[in-house]
Each structure stands twice: as C-alpha cells, then as structure tokens.
Amino acid sequence: MNIPETLDWMSVNRPALLALIRVLILVLPILILVPGFIWLERRLLSWMQDRIGPNRAGTFPKDFPIKFLRGKRTFGLLQPIADGVKLFFKEDITPASVDRLLYFLSPAVALFPAFALGGTLPWGPNWGPYQHLTPIWNAEIGILYMLAISSLGVYGVVLSGYSSNNKYSLLGGLRSAAQLISYELAMSVSLAAIVMASGSLRLQAIVEAQETPLWGVIPYAHNWFILTPFGFVAAIIFYICMIAETNRAPFDLPEAENEIIAGYHTEYSSMKFAVFFMGEYAAMFVFACLFSVVFLGGYNLPLNWVAISGENSVMAGLNYWLAPLTFLVKSLLVFSTFIWVRATLPRMRYDQLMALGWKNLLPAAVANFIVVAIWIMGSKAYGPQGGIVAYVGAALIVVALYFAVTRQTKAAKAFERRKVDLTEGDTPSPTRRSVELV
Amino acid sequence: MDINALLPTDMNGWAHLGIVGSLSGLAVLTAIGVVAFNSPIRSALSLVLNFFTLAFIYFSLGAELLGITQIVVYTGAIMVLFLFVIMLLNLSADDPSQYKRDAKPVFAGIIGLVVFGLLATAVLAPLKAINQISAPDRNEFNPIGWGSPQAVGKTLFTGYVWPFEMISLLLLVGIVGSILLARRKVTS
Numbered sequence: 001m002n003i004p005e006t007l008d009w010m011s012v013n014r015p016a017l018l019a020l021i022r023v024l025i026l027v028l029p030i031l032i033l034v035p036g037f038i039w040l041e042r043r044l045l046s047w048m049q050d051r052i053g054p055n056r057a058g059t060f061p062k063d064f065p066i067k068f069l070r071g072k073r074t075f076g077l078l079q080p081i082a083d084g085v086k087l088f089f090k091e092d093i094t095p096a097s098v099d100r101l102l103y104f105l106s107p108a109v110a111l112f113p114a115f116a117l118g119g120t121l122p123w124g125p126n127w128g129p130y131q132h133l134t135p136i137w138n139a140e141i142g143i144l145y146m147l148a149i150s151s152l153g154v155y156g157v158v159l160s161g162y163s164s165n166n167k168y169s170l171l172g173g174l175r176s177a178a179q180l181i182s183y184e185l186a187m188s189v190s191l192a193a194i195v196m197a198s199g200s201l202r203l204q205a206i207v208e209a210q211e212t213p214l215w216g217v218i219p220y221a222h223n224w225f226i227l228t229p230f231g232f233v234a235a236i237i238f239y240i241c242m243i244a245e246t247n248r249a250p251f252d253l254p255e256a257e258n259e260i261i262a263g264y265h266t267e268y269s270s271m272k273f274a275v276f277f278m279g280e281y282a283a284m285f286v287f288a289c290l291f292s293v294v295f296l297g298g299y300n301l302p303l304n305w306v307a308i309s310g311e312n313s314v315m316a317g318l319n320y321w322l323a324p325l326t327f328l329v330k331s332l333l334v335f336s337t338f339i340w341v342r343a344t345l346p347r348m349r350y351d352q353l354m355a356l357g358w359k360n361l362l363p364a365a366v367a368n369f370i371v372v373a374i375w376i377m378g379s380k381a382y383g384p385q386g387g388i389v390a391y392v393g394a395a396l397i398v399v400a401l402y403f404a405v406t407r408q409t410k411a412a413k414a415f416e417r418r419k420v421d422l423t424e425g426d427t428p429s430p431t432r433r434s435v436e437l438v
Numbered sequence: 439m440d441i442n443a444l445l446p447t448d449m450n451g452w453a454h455l456g457i458v459g460s461l462s463g464l465a466v467l468t469a470i471g472v473v474a475f476n477s478p479i480r481s482a483l484s485l486v487l488n489f490f491t492l493a494f495i496y497f498s499l500g501a502e503l504l505g506i507t508q509i510v511v512y513t514g515a516i517m518v519l520f521l522f523v524i525m526l527l528n529l530s531a532d533d534p535s536q537y538k539r540d541a542k543p544v545f546a547g548i549i550g551l552v553v554f555g556l557l558a559t560a561v562l563a564p565l566k567a568i569n570q571i572s573a574p575d576r577n578e579f580n581p582i583g584w585g586s587p588q589a590v591g592k593t594l595f596t597g598y599v600w601p602f603e604m605i606s607l608l609l610l611v612g613i614v615g616s617i618l619l620a621r622r623k624v625t626s
Contacts, residue, residue: 102479140586144506151514155486158518162479162525170525181518201587 022136026118030282035080037281040332041339043076048343054079090270095165098267102163107268107275110156114282117149121289122204124299124323135203142203143195146290147188150245153283154180157247157254160276161264173264175350176254179244182354183251186361187241190234193365193372194225194294207298216384219307226295229395230375233368235295237361242287244357246280249342253350284338285331292330299323367398457498465491477531482520489513501585 046053058078060069094103120142124130139145154177161173195201198209214221215228225231244251254264265276292298301322305315348356374394379387408416446452468491471484489512496505576583583589594602 099479102483139502140588141502141506144503144510144587148506148509148514151510154514154518155521158521158525159483162521174522174525177518177522181515184514 018132019136022133025133026121026123026136027115030115030118030285033285034278034281035084037285037335038080038083038277039077040336041281042079044336044339045343048340057082084274087270087274092271093267093269095267098165099163102159103267104272106156106160106163107272107279109159110153111275111279111282113149113153113156114279114286116152117146117283117286118289119149120145120203121286121293122207122298123289123327125320126204126208128320130320130323138204139202141201143191143201143206143290143294147184147191150187150283150287151181151184153245156276156279157264160268164264164267166267169264169266172254172266176247176264179247179251179254179350179353179357182357183241183244183361186237186357186365187245189362189365189369190237190241191294193230193234193369196369196372196376197225197228197230203293203298206294207300210297211300211304213304213307220304222297222300222302222304224295224297229391230368230372231295233364235291237365237368238291238295240356240361242291243338243341244353246284246287246338248284248338250345250348251353253347253353256347285335288334288338289327289331291334292327296330296334299327301326363402367402371395371398454498458495461491461495461498465495478524478529479521482517482524485520486513486517489517499585500583503585503587503590 043053043055053076055073055076056079057076058074060072060074062070064070094100119136120139122135122138124134126138135142137145157173157176157180159173161169161171161176164170194206198206200206200209210223210225212223213219214223216223226235243249247255265273268276301315301319305313305319309315371391371394375387375391378390382390446455465488468484468488472481472488475481475484489508493505493508493513496502496508576586582592
C-alpha cells in the first residue's frame, strides 16, 4: 500500500518537537478520557447492580437559549464534570501534624507512574505516517520499561499512607504496598513467557509477532496470544495481576470504605483526592492498553485482511488508518471488564489475597514459562511437530506434578468440610443449626 | 594538562557533557543527602532519588537494560523494603543536641579528603576523550549494539554461562539461608 512517508522532515530536523507531539498525543487523550471512565464506571456498575446510576446531570433546562436542545438529556455525561467542580470547591483540609513535604508530594508521586506508563505503547504500525507518532520511545526494552514504572507506583501509596499521621492510613498503605510488590512478580513472569514466544521485549515486535497465521496454520486469522494455549494461561494470570496492581475490586482491601476507612487516602480531601482518583483511572486504562497490545493483537483488526484481500485493498487500508480507533476500542473493552469484575466478585480478605499471589499465581506463571521454554526448545530441535509434542508432554507433567503436590488427604478434606453445631442450649431449633464451611 | 583538549568540540559533545554533568551532580547531592538528613525517611527517599538518577546516567551511556533493571530492582523493590522497615519501626529523627563532642568528625574529614584525592587522580588522569564515554550505537559491524537486551543476553548465555549459573545458585543459597534464619522457632 502506497502511503507517503510524511513527517520525515520533522523527524530529521526537529526530533525534539516531534517527541513532544508524541507525548501530547498520548497524554491528552488519557486526561480527556478520565471523566469518561468515571461516567462509564458509575453507569455500567449501576446497570450491573440493577439500578440506573446518575443520569440527571446534563439535562438541558427548559429556558436554554438554543431551542432545539431544551429538555434534551445527556444521560449523565456531565456528572463527572459536576464531581470535578465539587472536588475543586471542597474545603482542603490538611491535618496538623503531618510530614508536610511528603504529604503534599505524594499525590504527585502517585500520579506520575500512571502517565509515564504509556511511554512505550504502540498505537499504530511502524511504517507510513504513524511510525513517527508512536510509540513515544521505541525502546528495545519496551515491556520492561512498563514493568519498571508500575513498580514505581508503590511509592505513591506508601508515602501517602505514612505521611498522613494516621495509623489506619499507614496500615492501609503498607498492606497495599505489600499487595503491589507481590503481584508484580507474577505479572512479570507471565509476560516473560510471551516475550520468549515473540522473541523481543519491544512492544512493536510483540504486535508484529501476532500478525502471523493463527497457531501457525490458519492464514486468515491473526495469532493473537490470548488464542494460543500458553498465551491464554498467561493472559488470565496477567489479568488478575492487573486488577491487583491497580487496587481494584476484588483486591481493593487497602482502600475499602467499610474496612479501613479509605486506607491510604483517608486524610486527603478535595483536589489531592481528585489526583489519586485520576491516577487510578489513568493507570487502569494504560494497563488495559498493555493487555490489548500483548494479548489481543494491538492495533490490528480481528481478521488478517492483508492475507484475505491483498495488500492494496480497502480493508488493508482501513486496517492501517483505523489503527488508533481499534486500539482504543480494545482497551475500552478490557476496561469494561474491570468494571464487570468489580460488580461481580466480593472483596478478598488480605491473607487470601497474598496467598493467591504467592502460592497460586506465581507458581502457575513459572510453570507456564517453563512449558513455553520446553516448547521453543522442542520446535528448534525437532521442527514444529516435535515442538507440539514437547509442549503437550511438558504441560501434562506440570499439571500432574501440581496435583501430586497439593493433593489433600481424605482426613484433611473431611476436616475442612465438617459440620459445626453452633447451638449451645438444650433446645436445638432447626433454624439455628448451621453448617460451617471453613 | 591542556584544558582545551578536555573540553568537547561540537554541540553534541557539549550537550552530552551537560546531561551527564547535571545527572552526576544530582547523584552526588542525593548521595550526600542520604547521610546528611536527620530523619531516616528523608535519607531513604534521597537514596531512592539517587538510584533513579543512576538509572538515567545508565540510559545516557547507552546501557538501557542495565538502567531499566536498576529501576526495577533497586528503586522498585529494595528501596520499598527499606521504607517498609523504617515505617514499621517508626524511626524518628535524631536529636543532635544529645551527641558528645569528640574527635570522630575530624578523622572522618581527613579520611574523606584522602579518598577524594585518590578518586580525583584516578578519574582526571586518563580524561582525554570526554565526548566519547557512551557505548557506541549499533552499526553495520555490530548489529545488536552493546547495551541492548540482545547483546547482554547473548554474552551472558554463551560466553559467561558458567559464572551466571554459579551466581544464580549463590542467590538461591542466600534466599534459602535468609528464610531459615528468619523463621520463628516452633515451640512444641
């Protein structure tokens, strides 16, 4: 397809200006979309909880100057703006004996990783006009950069919890930090399996590795990593870790209102709280973008239109020009599943949360990694068929090992499901007898 | 020593000197801040900034894998644990008025000056090519470069594979040992 190499003069003569444009192209849409995310969360969560959600803000009044718009509704789209105005005008309370420097710095420290996270995300292909506009830094270490910045997100939580001079905030902050560093490990190992399968840490190269035929044999579909067996396991592990990394339900014990009175951001009112809020939604969106890049094929349309209808066809052109829109739609779908999970699952207790991260997800991610390594070795030594045999064999061995190691004896199972009689009087009534499932 | 031979010759060299110089200055300031602050949490945060600046120095020298690993490991994990310990133990700032006057700062100052002299001699003596202290970019003779993950991985797993495996075993021994040492004694 003949797309002229525009923006070449800018990349040669004014590379710093082009870099600034790239940054603005990423950061401004995130800033503009944050109210949209707030609206989406409130309405979608409400619909899933069988209620309507805020839909009053934004109805045009009966004496509006433009006659056509009188009485028309906007379904609550102005509600986030109303929220922002409210937060702006609220009284900015600062507790008296906080550590002032850290207290005022920590919202900024919490916001910085949320926006810096998108530094290596590619929202368009690497040729034509898009190649100079994305990603901001086409680094060889692309995905490792995102893991590094997400590990800096711990500081915002820890510093805000400590500097609030409030023991519940400190406790919430330390708990949240422990949760974040535990789930970083499983996240990194699950991504490492994908990196091995695609051969490079560069996110652009990971998207290009997904443009090959599906499973190696079906030429009309893309090889999205979520459709491959190892990628599916890695996607589930990465998805759970993503929810834990952004402190979303069911992993939101550190900021739950009925548990710890909002945890690390208790003492922050008005705009400082708005900064935390904004940082959380921005981080969720960028993580959703990372999920769609690594597992859902990035900026490509679902079927391989270049293979189906040739390189210069209408669909291949649409595949190129609609790349940012496809990327946005995929990320919004993943974002909506975050809200869906929040509406569905109850909050996890802290020891359950840590046990899940260390005892279930990390071994699963490492086992997936080993199986992918054996598959690559097998296919290098014996060709693709030998690779599949090696993969299936290794997967069976791993699953058998898992069941052998974690098998409970009959006595332990019976003890876990014993019936406990909670009635202590001598008039046992049927309604007071309960079965305790420990 | 001819000072004109040490200065950079073109704009690229001056820009590089500016970047490396200011990053190094920030690194030195934060390192001094680690020992100069009274409150331990300010010292720990100063060390966090120091590691962050070191990572940027690595990036400016072309060693990107090393720089990003510095952020992930040091800034993202080790310093978080430092902060955990300081916050859990609730260490507060020292009170300088409780110290007795003795001769320790004088001796420390003399030894510090001696070390500074040694370092200055070691650094300034071979300083002839100040504009070329970065690893060269990839070119046609070296297609994978020096600081990229491909280059590090290739060297680590082919030429230095025995030391690599030995070091991983050593780390494993360290981890198991620290878990054993920190375990509570089970009283039966």
